[in-house]
Amino acid sequence: MVSTDSPVQIYFSNDVRKYLNHFKDSEKDELLLLGYKFNHIYIVFLPVKQIDLEKLPQELRDLQIIGTFSNTNKQANHAYDLNIKFDPRTDKIPKIISPSSSYVVFFDPPNFKNLEYFSITPILLESMKSDEEATTSGKIDYIALLEKWEPELHIDDNQFFISDDQILDKINHLYRNRLVFQKWWLAESGTHFLPSLFNSEQLNVIRPIKSAFTSLLIPITQFIQKLLITIIKIINFKFGKFSLVTLSKIFRQLDLRLQQFNYFPIQFLCYYNKNLLYNEQNGKSSSVIDRLKLPIFNSNLNINNSNYINLYNSIWLIFNDVLIGQAVYGLIEENFDDIVELIRRSIQRYLFQDMMELITWVSSKHPAGFKLNNELGKFMGDLYLWTLWFWKLVEENFQLSEPTRIKLFIKIICCFGGVSFLVSFLIDVMNVATYHIYTFYYCSTKIYKRQLEVIKSLFQLFRGKKYNVLRNRIDNLSTTQVNSSGFDFIDQLLLGTLIFMILILLLPTVFAFYLMFFLMHLVSIMTVNLLENIQILINFTPLFVILLKLKNSKRLQGGIKFEFLKYIPNTTYIKMKNKALTNGEIFTNFFKLFKRTKNFRNSIIYNFLSGELIVIKYDYLLKFHYLMLPDVYSETINVWKYLPRN
Amino acid sequence: MNIETTSIGSITPKSLSPQSSPKSPIRHRKYLSIPSSPRLGKLPPWKKLLYLKQPYPDNYTDKSFLSQLKRNTTVAKYSYVKLVEDFSLIIFYISCILLVILIFIGIYVHNWDPTWFTITTSVITFFSFMFLSNSYMINMKSFILIILMLFMVSPILESLTKSTSSDSIWAISFTLCIANAVFHEYSMSSAQRKIKPHRPIISTNISLSNAIVLASRLSSTNEVFQFVLFAVQINILLPLFDAKLLQLNYKKLHWTIVITSFILVDVLMYKLLNYKFMVYWNIAAMGLVVIMPGYFLSLQRYKNELQGPWDTAKPILNRGR
Numbered sequence: 001m002v003s004t005d006s007p008v009q010i011y012f013s014n015d016v017r018k019y020l021n022h023f024k025d026s027e028k029d030e031l032l033l034l035g036y037k038f039n040h041i042y043i044v045f046l047p048v049k050q051i052d053l054e055k056l057p058q059e060l061r062d063l064q065i066i067g068t069f070s071n072t073n074k075q076a077n078h079a080y081d082l083n084i085k086f087d088p089r090t091d092k093i094p095k096i097i098s099p100s101s102s103y104v105v106f107f108d109p110p111n112f113k114n115l116e117y118f119s120i121t122p123i124l125l126e127s128m129k130s131d132e133e134a135t136t137s138g139k140i141d142y143i144a145l146l147e148k149w150e151p152e153l154h155i156d157d158n159q160f161f162i163s164d165d166q167i168l169d170k171i172n173h174l175y176r177n178r179l180v181f182q183k184w185w186l187a188e189s190g191t192h193f194l195p196s197l198f199n200s201e202q203l204n205v206i207r208p209i210k211s212a213f214t215s216l217l218i219p220i221t222q223f224i225q226k227l228l229i230t231i232i233k234i235i236n237f238k239f240g241k242f243s244l245v246t247l248s249k250i251f252r253q254l255d256l257r258l259q260q261f262n263y264f265p266i267q268f269l270c271y272y273n274k275n276l277l278y279n280e281q282n283g284k285s286s287s288v289i290d291r292l293k294l295p296i297f298n299s300n301l302n303i304n305n306s307n308y309i310n311l312y313n314s315i316w317l318i319f320n321d322v323l324i325g326q327a328v329y330g331l332i333e334e335n336f337d338d339i340v341e342l343i344r345r346s347i348q349r350y351l352f353q354d355m356m357e358l359i360t361w362v363s364s365k366h367p368a369g370f371k372l373n374n375e376l377g378k379f380m381g382d383l384y385l386w387t388l389w390f391w392k393l394v395e396e397n398f399q400l401s402e403p404t405r406i407k408l409f410i411k412i413i414c415c416f417g418g419v420s421f422l423v424s425f426l427i428d429v430m431n432v433a434t435y436h437i438y439t440f441y442y443c444s445t446k447i448y449k450r451q452l453e454v455i456k457s458l459f460q461l462f463r464g465k466k467y468n469v470l471r472n473r474i475d476n477l478s479t480t481q482v483n484s485s486g487f488d489f490i491d492q493l494l495l496g497t498l499i500f501m502i503l504i505l506l507l508p509t510v511f512a513f514y515l516m517f518f519l520m521h522l523v524s525i526m527t528v529n530l531l532e533n534i535q536i537l538i539n540f541t542p543l544f545v546i547l548l549k550l551k552n553s554k555r556l557q558g559g560i561k562f563e564f565l566k567y568i569p570n571t572t573y574i575k576m577k578n579k580a581l582t583n584g585e586i587f588t589n590f591f592k593l594f595k596r597t598k599n600f601r602n603s604i605i606y607n608f609l610s611g612e613l614i615v616i617k618y619d620y621l622l623k624f625h626y627l628m629l630p631d632v633y634s635e636t637i638n639v640w641k642y643l644p645r646n
Numbered sequence: 647m648n649i650e651t652t653s654i655g656s657i658t659p660k661s662l663s664p665q666s667s668p669k670s671p672i673r674h675r676k677y678l679s680i681p682s683s684p685r686l687g688k689l690p691p692w693k694k695l696l697y698l699k700q701p702y703p704d705n706y707t708d709k710s711f712l713s714q715l716k717r718n719t720t721v722a723k724y725s726y727v728k729l730v731e732d733f734s735l736i737i738f739y740i741s742c743i744l745l746v747i748l749i750f751i752g753i754y755v756h757n758w759d760p761t762w763f764t765i766t767t768s769v770i771t772f773f774s775f776m777f778l779s780n781s782y783m784i785n786m787k788s789f790i791l792i793i794l795m796l797f798m799v800s801p802i803l804e805s806l807t808k809s810t811s812s813d814s815i816w817a818i819s820f821t822l823c824i825a826n827a828v829f830h831e832y833s834m835s836s837a838q839r840k841i842k843p844h845r846p847i848i849s850t851n852i853s854l855s856n857a858i859v860l861a862s863r864l865s866s867t868n869e870v871f872q873f874v875l876f877a878v879q880i881n882i883l884l885p886l887f888d889a890k891l892l893q894l895n896y897k898k899l900h901w902t903i904v905i906t907s908f909i910l911v912d913v914l915m916y917k918l919l920n921y922k923f924m925v926y927w928n929i930a931a932m933g934l935v936v937i938m939p940g941y942f943l944s945l946q947r948y949k950n951e952l953q954g955p956w957d958t959a960k961p962i963l964n965r966g967r
Contacts, residue, residue: 371809464847477847489845490882491788495795497851501858502799505806 031069313544321418329414449611553580729939
């Protein structure tokens with residue numbers, strides 16, 4: 001029995017009309033509606049003449065006769081809930097005779113084979129794990145508090161909504177269940193339900209070819225996966241504090257690429273056989289997810305679809321990468337000698353000669369008119385210059401002595417890895433070449449910072465106060481001194497003031513050196529940042545998603561939207577459509593990637609003024625989470641165990 | 647019962663009149679004066695006790711209310727002579743500062759040799775330490791420490807501001823001297839000194855900064871060391887010594903030191919600068935010492951501090967005993 005206060009919703013797929021056309025006119029008068037019923041929500045499945053519900057196969061057990069379907073305005077048959085009048089040739093929309101007030105929702109049945117379906121929550125193509133973690137690991141869980149104190153809404157337990165999983169599930173599987181139904185009908189009654197829609201012969205031919213192919217392919221893939229896993233383990237192996245991955249950018253890129261390859265089989269299998277991913281029998285996600293520790297935060301169908309999309313996106317991007325790499329290598333090969341000469345000259349000039357001039361300028365020649373302390377300036381300038389000469393000697397012995405070997409190396413990485421490996425190689429070269437700038441910057445930052453700290457603490461002394469570490473406050477000096485004769489404190493005070501004045505007056509010189517090296521370091525960091533941006537662009541652009549959106553936006557589920565059609569007394573007609581992911585949603589995570597994987601911009605000015613080091617802070621895990629790669633990559637081999645023998 | 651008589655906090659003259667009571671005006675108008683209802687006859691005299699139930703209204707003010715009013719009881723009474731003595735301390739400190747500046751002018755402009763200044767003052771300081779306190783060993787130690795520190799640091803000090811132009815140095819020095827005079831502790835009476843001991847920390851630091859900044863203009867390390875040592879002795883140690891003298895009541899010695907320094911400043915001004923400066927200085931000093939106390943005393947008549955039984959009671963603590 002329908003509860004009287006919740007509205008009746010009838011979900012009516014747009015192709016029911018097509019089914020009706022196959023019935024003869026005489027039969028159309030009295031047809032039964034087969035469908036699903038959930039308390040007050042009805043989903044129309046197919047119109048039938050008569051049917052024996054007991055004999056339906058397992059998957060279709062939920063079907064029941066929900067109403068009658070008539071062509072004329074015959075009086076309602078009170079045995080069933082619904083009574084619909086619909087003449088496909090004359091009426092545009094069906095007329096609901098009973099129940100009295102209802103909502104009719106039209107929709108196009110999603111083609112499940114093409115991975116079209118309706119989803120309330122948008123599909124999650126990339127996961128930014130730090131986002132989700134940040135919101136739930138806050139000190140006070142505001143959401144839990146809100147839920148605790150929120151006034152209770154009176155929701156009838158019996159009331160169903162479209163956001164309930166069962167209803168959406170039935171709607172999504174409409175297409176597939178119809179095929180099953182027709183197969184059963186054929187088996188039962190010997191006639192095709194609808195002749196043109198069903199052909200089963202195809203599968204018989206393809207199947208043996210498939211099984212032969214797969215039995216050959218699986219061991220090969222397993223072997224390749226084992227190899228990949230061992231290589232990844234070697235690269236990531238930590239000796240002391242370092243591993244190959246932390247030392248060089250090329251290895252990091254290699255790590256990313258190999259893990260992508262490693263994960264491809266699973267993505268493919270998950271799409272192909274969805275039982276792998278979530279055990280529908282148990283209702284919860286399968287152990288594959290647990291063992292791999294996939295960063296997934298939405299459920300069921302969405303994972304499947306996102307795996308598919310991510311798989312093909314990755315393949316396409318890697319393919320692009322290699323092609324561009326080969327093109328670039330061709331360019332490099334032509335002008336190799338020129339490039340080498342250019343690099344050599346610019347390193348000589350910018351990194352050494354100009355630096356020497358700059359340092360001499362700052363140390364003794366009143367830079368920009370500022371009067372710095374000459375003694376200190378000269379001393380520090382000599383320090384840096386001597387180190388620079390030494391570094392220059394080292395570089396000269398080291399660099400570009402065998403162009404042919406380098407050429408071969410570049411050829412390998414470009415043609416097999418792609419242009420992203422070339423960019424990583426450039427980043428590595430830059431890091432090594434500007435290492436001396438980094439050490440100078442580090443050194444001058446430490447000096448500046450120490451000086452600033454001492455000045456701050458001595459300034460308290462100057463004022464006659466002292467910082468009490470135990471109480472974390474500033475005390476007056478007179479309360480801390482014990483004596484009463486009045487002369488003992490003089491020597492401490494005088495020493496403190498002496499040092500304070502000296503440091504204050506030497507601060508401009510130190511600051512000048514600090515500023516100079518800071519600017520140099522900033523330039524080199526910004527160049528590295530630019531190269532990393534190019535690398536992200538090559539590795540992570542959601543090209544496939546954009547193209548999919550243009551081609552068939554029903555496959556990018558961003559939610560459902562309802563459109564109002566018309567209102568006839570007692571019935572409201574609404575249309576339900578899939579809302580595709582907007583461009584903003586597609587690119588939001590992509591743009592976040594630029595800022596979050598490498599960050600050096602947090603409060604640059606404050607860090608500069610207080611003497612903190614400014615380096616690029618990397619978040620490497622984010623890239624893996626973005627591609628939805630598993631945390632435990634070695635378990636990917638075990639996925640073959642779960643594959644049911646087909 | 648009139649609650650206002652026992653309220654906490656001082657009352658300004660305005661609120662003494664009953665008209666400014668915060669009670670409701672209607673009720674207030676009824677009880678403006680002493681109720682002499684003929685029915686009751688004569689009322690018993692009003693007593694200032696809360697625990698008695700008296701037939702007077704709550705906001706009743708007795709005649710005897712203002713009898714306990716005291717005026718200007720906590721105001722200190724100054725005598726002219728004492729004020730002159732205390733104001734002379736200011737002149738003394740300013741003359742110490744001026745001494746340092748004048749000697750610097752002598753060394754820098756007229757190329758005087760600072761050696762014999764320094765030796766004289768060091769010897770005097772040495773003897774004054776021995777004279778002053780019993781535990782002179784400790785003070786000797788700190789004095790020698792000061793000398794050694796300055797000696798170590800003077801090469802750095804010499805080249806500290808070499809490249810800065812002289813004008814900025816004079817400007818810095820001027821500001822520091824003004825700040826020095828402003829922040830010094832000119833403590834007046836020995837009673838106050840027991841509460842807060844005489845430790846002029848900020849002015850000590852500023853005097854030393856001033857000495858360093860000036861000394862960095864000098865050309866040789868020796869000169870730098872000697873000048874800074876001299877400045878520390880005159881500007882820091884001498885006022886401290888003087889304060890100790892006052893504490894121990896050696897009045898005559900104190901006055902000789904004050905007058906000697908004043909005369910020295912006069913002489914040096916005359917020799918190094920124009921005589922006009924000397925005249926200005928004398929006039930200013932006389933004005934400060936003679937006229938200012940008189941002005942200060944004449945302003946005392948504006949003090950109007952009221953006290954009465956409505957103020958918070960000050961507990962008398964039995965010390966020791």
